[in-house]
Amino acid sequence: MILTRSPGLVRDRRQQSRTFRRCLVGAEMVDWLLAIGSANGQVKSRHQATGMWQALLEESIIQHVTHEHPFRDKYIFYRFSIDADTEHSSRSWSRGLPQPEDEREADTKCSEVLGYLAQRAPDAIMRLILRKPSYERTTDDLEMIYDELLSIKALAHLSNSVKRELAGVIVFEAHSTTGTVLFHQGDEGKSWYIILRGSVNVVIRGKGTVTSLYEGDDFGKLALVNDAPRAATIVTREDNSHFLRVDKDDFNRILRDVEANTVRLKEHGQDVLVLEKISGNSNPYSHFKYSVMSGTGPKMLEHLLETRLDGRDKSLTMNQDGEKGSMSSNMECDSFLDDFLLTHIIFMPIHQLLTELTRHCRIESSVQDREFLLACKRRVVQFVHRWVTTIGYPVLEEPISHSFLQELMDEVQKDSVSFNTLYDEVLLMNQVMDIYKTYADERLQAAGQKWKLPPCGQPVSLFGAPMSNGEDYEVPVERRAVMRHDDDIIFRVYCADHTYCTLRFHLSTTAETLKHVAADKLGLKHDDLVLVELKSSGEKIVFNDGDVSVPTSLSINGRIFISLRDHLDALTCLPEQEKSTEGREMDVEMFSTRELAYHLTIFDWSLFRAVHEYELIYKTLGRHNFGKITSNLDVFLRRFNEIQFWVATEICLTNNMSRRVALIRKFLKLAAYCKEYQNINAFFAVVMGLGNSAVTRLTSTWERLPSKSRKVFAEFEALIEPSRNHRAYRMTINKLSPPVIPFMPLLLKDMTFTHEGNKTWTDGLVNFEKMHMFASAMRVLRLCRARPFSLPPPTPRNEIEVRGYIRSLRCIDNQRTLNTLSLKLEPKRA
Ligand code: CMP
Numbered sequence: 001m002i003l004t005r006s007p008g009l010v011r012d013r014r015q016q017s018r019t020f021r022r023c024l025v026g027a028e029m030v031d032w033l034l035a036i037g038s039a040n041g042q043v044k045s046r047h048q049a050t051g052m053w054q055a056l057l058e059e060s061i062i063q064h065v066t067h068e069h070p071f072r073d074k075y076i077f078y079r080f081s082i083d084a085d086t087e088h089s090s091r092s093w094s095r096g097l098p099q100p101e102d103e104r105e106a107d108t109k110c111s112e113v114l115g116y117l118a119q120r121a122p123d124a125i126m127r128l129i130l131r132k133p134s135y136e137r138t139t140d141d142l143e144m145i146y147d148e149l150l151s152i153k154a155l156a157h158l159s160n161s162v163k164r165e166l167a168g169v170i171v172f173e174a175h176s177t178t179g180t181v182l183f184h185q186g187d188e189g190k191s192w193y194i195i196l197r198g199s200v201n202v203v204i205r206g207k208g209t210v211t212s213l214y215e216g217d218d219f220g221k222l223a224l225v226n227d228a229p230r231a232a233t234i235v236t237r238e239d240n241s242h243f244l245r246v247d248k249d250d251f252n253r254i255l256r257d258v259e260a261n262t263v264r265l266k267e268h269g270q271d272v273l274v275l276e277k278i279s280g281n282s283n284p285y286s287h288f289k290y291s292v293m294s295g296t297g298p299k300m301l302e303h304l305l306e307t308r309l310d311g312r313d314k315s316l317t318m319n320q321d322g323e324k325g326s327m328s329s330n331m332e333c334d335s336f337l338d339d340f341l342l343t344h345i346i347f348m349p350i351h352q353l354l355t356e357l358t359r360h361c362r363i364e365s366s367v368q369d370r371e372f373l374l375a376c377k378r379r380v381v382q383f384v385h386r387w388v389t390t391i392g393y394p395v396l397e398e399p400i401s402h403s404f405l406q407e408l409m410d411e412v413q414k415d416s417v418s419f420n421t422l423y424d425e426v427l428l429m430n431q432v433m434d435i436y437k438t439y440a441d442e443r444l445q446a447a448g449q450k451w452k453l454p455p456c457g458q459p460v461s462l463f464g465a466p467m468s469n470g471e472d473y474e475v476p477v478e479r480r481a482v483m484r485h486d487d488d489i490i491f492r493v494y495c496a497d498h499t500y501c502t503l504r505f506h507l508s509t510t511a512e513t514l515k516h517v518a519a520d521k522l523g524l525k526h527d528d529l530v531l532v533e534l535k536s537s538g539e540k541i542v543f544n545d546g547d548v549s550v551p552t553s554l555s556i557n558g559r560i561f562i563s564l565r566d567h568l569d570a571l572t573c574l575p576e577q578e579k580s581t582e583g584r585e586m587d588v589e590m591f592s593t594r595e596l597a598y599h600l601t602i603f604d605w606s607l608f609r610a611v612h613e614y615e616l617i618y619k620t621l622g623r624h625n626f627g628k629i630t631s632n633l634d635v636f637l638r639r640f641n642e643i644q645f646w647v648a649t650e651i652c653l654t655n656n657m658s659r660r661v662a663l664i665r666k667f668l669k670l671a672a673y674c675k676e677y678q679n680i681n682a683f684f685a686v687v688m689g690l691g692n693s694a695v696t697r698l699t700s701t702w703e704r705l706p707s708k709s710r711k712v713f714a715e716f717e718a719l720i721e722p723s724r725n726h727r728a729y730r731m732t733i734n735k736l737s738p739p740v741i742p743f744m745p746l747l748l749k750d751m752t753f754t755h756e757g758n759k760t761w762t763d764g765l766v767n768f769e770k771m772h773m774f775a776s777a778m779r780v781l782r783l784c785r786a787r788p789f790s791l792p793p794p795t796p797r798n799e800i801e802v803r804g805y806i807r808s809l810r811c812i813d814n815q816r817t818l819n820t821l822s823l824k825l826e827p828k829r830a
Contacts (some may be wrong), residue, residue, distance in 0.1 A: 001106045003034060003098055006032055013077060020065050023077040029821040030055055030073045046073055051121030052114075053078075054128050058174075072129050128245070130172035142167045152244070153216035154194045171249040172196075173243045175236045179561050182220075182234040182243075186311075187371040189223025189230055192244045192255070198241025203233040204302075205372070206359060210267035212237060221259060224251050228307040229375070232549070256289065263290060265299070271765060272299040278325055288334050291772075294765035297348035297622040298356050299341065305360060308337045309382045311375025315808075339385055339775035342613060346621065346774075347766040350395065354404045357383065361408070374421060381412060381425040388432045390782075393482075394614050394628075396439045407432055446481060451492035451507075453551045482610040483507060483552070483631040491551040493518040493531070494561045496571055507552065507629045512545035528565045533558045534812040535654035536577040540568055546624030552631035556641055558812040578817055580649055580810045588650060589659070590801050593666055594794045597673030597682075600643075600806045601741065604679055605789045607636045608741050620774075622749040637744055640685050645811035645818075647689025651698070652812070652821035660825070661704045664690065668712050678740045680733060685718045694815070694822035701826065709811045738786040749778045 001011050002024075010027055012021045030049045037043025037444045043052070054071040056062050064083065065077040098106070126148055129141040129304070145167040149155055153644035155163060171194075175182070185205055192663035195217050197717065199206060201209045202219065210232070213219055221231045222789035246255065257331075265273040275290035288307065292300055311775065344353055361373075361380040384405070388395055397402050409429040416422040422812045477645040486507035492515065494500040495498075519526075531550065533541045543550055550560065563570075588596070618626050647667050654660045689695070690713060696702070719728050726746055733742060751774060756771040794797075812818055 022083045023079040026072050026074050026076045034040045037114050051125035052117035054124035055120035078758040165254045171245050173245045180236045183231045189228045191247045193245040194218045196237040201235045201237045226307045229564040247749035270294050280466045283357045292768045305379040309379040311379050339772045342775040342778050343771035350398045385428040449487040451489045508548045511543035530565050534561050544624045549629035549631040552634040580812045593669045600801045601677040601679040620755050643685035644689040645813045646809035648692040661703050684743045692816035698826050737791045786825040
């Protein structure tokens with residue numbers, strides 16, 4: 001139509017001494033379209049006509065002569081793409097002039113084509129505007145963009161004022177062919193994208209395409225908010241894909257604080273990671289904007305490695321003051337890594353973690369990706385270093401850990417030579433291997449370690465190393481042996497008729513094995529036997545077949561019985577269970593209270609130090625689920641009960657009133673010294689012992705106490721008061737600096753509360769918020785032990801006796817017996 005009716009429209013034109021063949025001028029094209037379309041009302045304005053030409057330009061029907069411009073209603077040259085090859089030829093029409101039948105066909109199709117273009121025009125106009133730089137956008141343009149943004153799913157959570165701001169900066173980006181890479185995994189994050197048309201694949205090295213994203217979806221935010229490298233490569237999966245793009249500076253200025261609260265990452269149609277925005281002020285020191293709410297173990301690990309560990313070469317990231325780059329300095333304030341290390345055993349056993357770490361540093365890749373692969377290795381080494389230094393022996397005692405560490409060490413060393421880098425990582429791995437060696441030497445020295453649970457049930461004692469009766473006089477506190485899974489323990493198993501057999505087994509032996517061997521030894525032949533703890537109160541606790549560390553889990557005067565399940569009710573306590581344990585019958589009055597408190601604290605500290613954070617998890621979630629012993633925690637928790645019942649027992653066994661008064665005063669002083677030594681566990685135990693009903697009911701005794709002592713007791717009771725979730729205690733302990741021996745039963749209660757109140761898995765993902773809560777409780781142990789116990793000892797008076805005494809405190813743990821004794825001391829008043 002143009003050629004026959006407006007032949008002047010397409011012609012050769014000159015500009016700046018250059019000839020452009022067969023071209024049209026934008027403004028004239030608009031005139032022409034208006035002329036032919038206004039008659040039947042299909043083209044109403046220049047604006048619309050401009051959009052229609054732009055639609056043709058986007059479809060590559062026309063093009064700007066040098067491909068620089070979108071369509072403009074200006075003195076700018078365009079040509080039909082079909083004529084593009086005539087640019088350098090002087091031949092006339094390449095296709096010849098249209099024939100009359102072509103003209104007729106064009107007439108009949110004209111209205112249809114104009115209708116189609118009129119439909120496409122608004123979108124094309126929008127894209128035209130979005131391609132303009134910010135400073136060229138008019139008020140009308142901004143209004144149009146804003147209207148457009150209102151209908152985009154990925155922006156739905158943003159306020160209108162934010163959308164207005166975005167209208168000024170958001171830009172349009174189009175990619176015409178499938179397979180175009182928008183950015184690569186590991187690249188620095190520069191923009192955030194929204195898909196307007198088409199779709200993309202999310203590709204992760206070593207995994208391939210993990211998911212596809214479609215119109216309305218967004219991507220590329222993680223790297224911007226976390227200041228981390230791109231977590232995936234993004235590739236177009238359709239021709240002509242259109243995107244809206246917000247560049248980093250604008251994103252930070254407008255969106256960083258208002259972006260979506262929740263981000264969900266999917267792989268193969270399933271959610272694999274759910275992140276939630278950290279509210280603005282909750283952690284002013286951390287730049288990590290998203291915290292992990294839930295995820296699969298491997299994806300959380302991947303996210304952790306990519307966002308919380310620095311893959312860069314340290315020598316290049318030091319700033320001028322020699323400080324590390326921002327990522328590392330922020331690392332300390334963010335607990336994700338630490339939470340993961342403390343809790344992964346719940347959702348990702350060590351062997352699986354090692355497989356994932358191996359995968360992460362051996363991703364198949366081409367040679368050009370060397371930097372990416374080195375970054376992966378750096379992160380894995382840093383992770384392993386933190387893991388081994390914070391978790392210690394549970395990592396090292398796994399046989400597969402050793403081969404993994406050795407291989408990683410060899411690989412890093414080899415790479416450091418081949419690529420002239422990774423020097424820091426070699427140093428870190430050397431430290432890891434040194435730690436491993438120290439661990440292996442200690443294990444060798446402690447091989448065959450044995451413990452004994454004496455018949456009368458008191459403290460588990462060690463043969464050959466620190467003893468329970470004071471022989472460990474010269475052994476420094478820190479070196480007290482930790483109970484390990486392959487240590488032997490000697491103990492008794494009783495029958496209903498009180499006959500017994502003595503067994504010697506590893507601490508990690510299951511209740512089921514113990515049951516079979518005991519049944520064999522005792523000549524019991526029955527299928528329905530159970531192993532059970534019979535407490536001095538008569539309470540029975542049946543062991544799970546999978547339970548380990550059975551002997552150390554007993555209560556103070558508890559005994560292990562084997563019985564038919566149906567005959568449990570017939571079990572009766574041994575006579576000795578009713579009495580006090582085999583503690584020393586020494587007069588506690590003869591010891592200096594300070595010396596007593598000091599050695600009590602030294603002893604408690606040695607028990608406390610032996611407890612591993614993981615034991616809190618095993619205990620809370622059930623040791624049978626892990627097959628791991630909780631012996632060190634058991635012994636320490638039992639210590640709390642021992643002190644508590646010792647205090648009540650000593651008072652109830654003191655017949656003389658004035659000696660009883662003196663004893664209560666001594667225990668109050670003992671509590672005060674324990675508090676001064678920051679042995680909060682013993683402080684609680686002593687005060688709770690004094691608060692035992694068998695003691696508090698001795699009103700005549702209390703009345704004889706000076707009022708000052710009664711006031712002190714009231715103050716102490718206020719400190720241990722459980723109201724408002726032990727607020728008084730929590731406030732006190734927060735003010736202390738290490739070393740501190742915390743009130744262990746409360747830590748365990750916190751763990752249990754967390755466990756019972758929160759699911760471990762939600763929709764197939766690990767509930768990481770729960771892991772964070774667990775880790776916060778577990779971290780208390782580390783904080784309390786951050787400094788060694790090094791208080792100067794008091795002037796020794798009866799040091800050896802005191803040390804022996806505090807190791808075997810006599811105690812009655814049967815409340816009924818204590819009440820009976822108390823009633824004898826002060827009968828009920830009429
Ligand atoms: P970013 O790390 O900035 O760049 C890659 C983007 O891919 C990432 O942000 C996410 O927005 C997006 N993405 C979508 N699904 C996944 C996934 N399963 N793993 C990683 N990135 C994903």
